[in-house]
Amino acid sequence: xxxxSLQSIPLEELAARARSEGYDLNGSVDRAALTEFILETLxxxxxxxxxENSSSVRVEGSKYEIVEGECPESVNTDRFPIPxxxxxxxxxxxxxxxxxxxxxxxxxxKAREKTQVDEESRQLxxxxxxxxxxxxxxxxxxxxxxxxxxxxxxxxxxxLPEPNRSYTLExxxxxxxxxxxxxxxxxIRTPRDSLIPNAAxxxxxxxxxxxxxxxxxxxxxxxxxxxQRILAAGSE
Amino acid sequence: MGxxxxxxxxxxxxxxxxxxxxxxxxxxxxxxxxxxxxPLLTVFERLYSEGVAYRITLSIxxxxxxxxxxxxxxxRYLAYVDxxxxxxTLEIRRTRDEPQTNALARMYLERYRGCGRAFRERYQCNxxxxxxxxxxxxxxxxxxxxxxHCFLPNFEVVPQAVRAQVAVAVQAHLRNFGAxxxxxxxxxxxxxPGVEEYLKEQSLPYFFLETHGILYADERPRRGxxxxxxxxxxxxAFGRDPxxxxxxxxxxxxxxxxxxxxxxxxxxxxxxxxxxxRTFLPDxxxxxxxGIKYHAVTGAGDRKLLYNPAAAAxxxxxxxxxxxxxxxxxxxxxxxxxxxPPLIVCxxxxxxFGHWWFEGPEWLEMVLRGLAEGSEALRLTTPGQYLxxxxxxxxxxxxFSSWGNKGYAEVWLEGSNDWIxxxxxxxxxxxxxxxxxxxxxxxxxKRALDQAFREMLxxxxxxxxxxxxxxxxxxxxxxxxxxxxYNFSRIYDSLMANNxxxxxxxxxxxxxxxxxxxxxxxxxx
Numbered sequence: 131x132x133x134x135s136l137q138s139i140p141l142e143e144l145a146a147r148a149r150s151e152g153y154d155l156n157g158s159v160d161r162a163a164l165t166e167f168i169l170e171t172l173x174x175x176x177x178x179x180x181x182e183n184s185s186s187v188r189v190e191g192s193k194y195e196i197v198e199g200e201c202p203e204s205v206n207t208d209r210f211p212i213p214x215x216x217x218x219x220x221x222x223x224x225x226x227x228x229x230x231x232x233x234x235x236x237x238x239x240k241a242r243e244k245t246q247v248d249e250e251s252r253q254l255x256x257x258x259x260x261x262x263x264x265x266x267x268x269x270x271x272x273x274x275x276x277x278x279x280x281x282x283x284x285x286x287x288x289x290l291p292e293p294n295r296s297y298t299l300e301x302x303x304x305x306x307x308x309x310x311x312x313x314x315x316x317x318i319r320t321p322r323d324s325l326i327p328n329a330a331x332x333x334x335x336x337x338x339x340x341x342x343x344x345x346x347x348x349x350x351x352x353x354x355x356x357x358q359r360i361l362a363a364g365s366e
Numbered sequence: 367m368g369x370x371x372x373x374x375x376x377x378x379x380x381x382x383x384x385x386x387x388x389x390x391x392x393x394x395x396x397x398x399x400x401x402x403x404x405p406l407l408t409v410f411e412r413l414y415s416e417g418v419a420y421r422i423t424l425s426i427x428x429x430x431x432x433x434x435x436x437x438x439x440x441x442r443y444l445a446y447v448d449x450x451x452x453x454x455t456l457e458i459r460r461t462r463d464e465p466q467t468n469a470l471a472r473m474y475l476e477r478y479r480g481c482g483r484a485f486r487e488r489y490q491c492n493x494x495x496x497x498x499x500x501x502x503x504x505x506x507x508x509x510x511x512x513x514x515h516c517f518l519p520n521f522e523v524v525p526q527a528v529r530a531q532v533a534v535a536v537q538a539h540l541r542n543f544g545a546x547x548x549x550x551x552x553x554x555x556x557x558x559p560g561v562e563e564y565l566k567e568q569s570l571p572y573f574f575l576e577t578h579g580i581l582y583a584d585e586r587p588r589r590g591x592x593x594x595x596x597x598x599x600x601x602x603a604f605g606r607d608p609x610x611x612x613x614x615x616x617x618x619x620x621x622x623x624x625x626x627x628x629x630x631x632x633x634x635x636x637x638x639x640x641x642x643x644r645t646f647l648p649d650x651x652x653x654x655x656x657g658i659k660y661h662a663v664t665g666a667g668d669r670k671l672l673y674n675p676a677a678a679a680x681x682x683x684x685x686x687x688x689x690x691x692x693x694x695x696x697x698x699x700x701x702x703x704x705x706x707p708p709l710i711v712c713x714x715x716x717x718x719f720g721h722w723w724f725e726g727p728e729w730l731e732m733v734l735r736g737l738a739e740g741s742e743a744l745r746l747t748t749p750g751q752y753l754x755x756x757x758x759x760x761x762x763x764x765x766f767s768s769w770g771n772k773g774y775a776e777v778w779l780e781g782s783n784d785w786i787x788x789x790x791x792x793x794x795x796x797x798x799x800x801x802x803x804x805x806x807x808x809x810x811x812k813r814a815l816d817q818a819f820r821e822m823l824x825x826x827x828x829x830x831x832x833x834x835x836x837x838x839x840x841x842x843x844x845x846x847x848x849x850x851x852y853n854f855s856r857i858y859d860s861l862m863a864n865n866x867x868x869x870x871x872x873x874x875x876x877x878x879x880x881x882x883x884x885x886x887x888x889x890x891x
Contacts, residue, residue: 187771189615190717191832191838192717192721192722193717194833195655196393196394196654196839197652197653197654197655197839207841207845207849209852210848210849210851210853212848212851213855215788216788222523222791224520224523225519225522225766225775226774227774228774232779234784234788285784285785285788319559321582321774322765323582325581325582326582326583326584326585326586328586341589341590341592341703341704342581
């Protein structure tokens, strides 16, 4: 999005764009002010994105930087309709980093209907189990916790307490304290986030060992930030 | 004595749009060709012809190799060079009263003329032959990457997708280079425990990891990242050396950020009046990077000094000497702490050189010369050579990791791009279903199955999720994801209903035409 392209769009569209970026219109609509606001917002966002990225990501990103600001619309993606969901019951669990994982799920029509009945005693949860779930399928209270979700949800980021641990998810419908399993995920293992210590080496010896003499800040660490659980407008 | 292995990963996603006379995103390829691929090939060929005893490992992604051999892109690249020559000529006229800028405009004109000549005459419009020759001459080892550069950890739950990415890559490499790949580049260094099984199936002996992928292995690596680990199945994992990586990669502490080097961001495409640029720009009102950049990095802020090539050349010598000397010192230091010669592994994205860091190819040439001249303390090698010389290595399973931000899967799995995986996993299941249902097809149905397979692979490219996350060219990345998912679904439905829309199918097949010899059956074990 360039100054020229902003100057060429109708004022109403420009105002709507500025409003969507957080501009307080406050009655007055001045083209120059709106343009400046949008450009500043885009620049700021680009700067934030740059700062978030590691050097590898920054270099790789430069391959695709051939326009200033945002890229123009490529083509109307309505031409490529894709299903919102697939009619199957399934939950998939994916590793993101040592403390965060991502899950998405689909339910067959019948199962979905069950979850959507509006009753106070009805609760849908993601049950996070440490380890694998025994095939017989009884949830164990020990080493598990529940995350309440809404019937309309279909994906979630989950904080997992321990690196290097296995976890499995269960999608459970609770009605009047009775648990019904709707789906069970694959089991994931969270990555390690540290070097296994050498028991035979003292702390001083370890600190003098050139094989492990790294700038700690350079080595990767898990993200403490809560992942954006957003549905980016227009991307789905 | 120690060893140094330089690894360069060459990659771009498959971008080819015959349905448009000119297409903005094809410029990714044209810019990289002029700024990175031709300059690097020129360096490697010159060093070889001068008898410099260097060794380097090049990972050529299958999508890039397919673009190298595509005739439409070849002719479009020549048209791009002609446009650049025209723009440079205009620039020489426009800057005639500004001697320093004028000299830079002339420098660019010479560069583009040189690229055009090399592409047409030396490479006959296809650099694959030159790469194969370098390998045959014993100075380069060629390895491959996943078929469409899929971020493999996010496909762990669909083994058929991972298997297909590796198998198609190996087949394409054989076809493109006439030789088996000597190793494998995990896209984005994305590793999940178990991915080595798919490499083993294809007899690929080694791959590369980010530093912590080795350090956080399930057994403490006795030699740090300075020797490979064997996974339990004997496929070797090499870890990136953080010390040398920082010197080259970091825009803040590294060489490319030096104030005298040419600035990547400032470009006449953003500085000059639109009417002047109009014939060059692909679309009215959309400013694009032209590749003609007159300013030096200078420092933070918008005020930039004009680029001075002589000052940059002086700094290059200093930086190349520093890199060589510091690696030799590092090797001496490490040798004293190890029971075998240390191996320092330096992997880079090729597009860092020339495109992002303008002076990068010259720096690399000086480094290769400096290292090849010989020091008793440090020699250039390749991972394959090192494994042959030192076959006994520790066995341990590396850690899930990548070289992306924060070191795991965050770049390719976050709010902007997580919506794609539901579809990508589903189409991998469906592709397998198709392969099992139609195991021995020929003719039109085989073509349809092969095309479904291509669409599945194209949708899996890590580039789309990456672009959605980093925020440049997002509409194009979304479009590509949706387009391939849609194409796959439509072919799947048509095959199931035995009712293929012929005209539409022919268009899709001619547009997304990579991997000519693909066979849909390879996604079944």
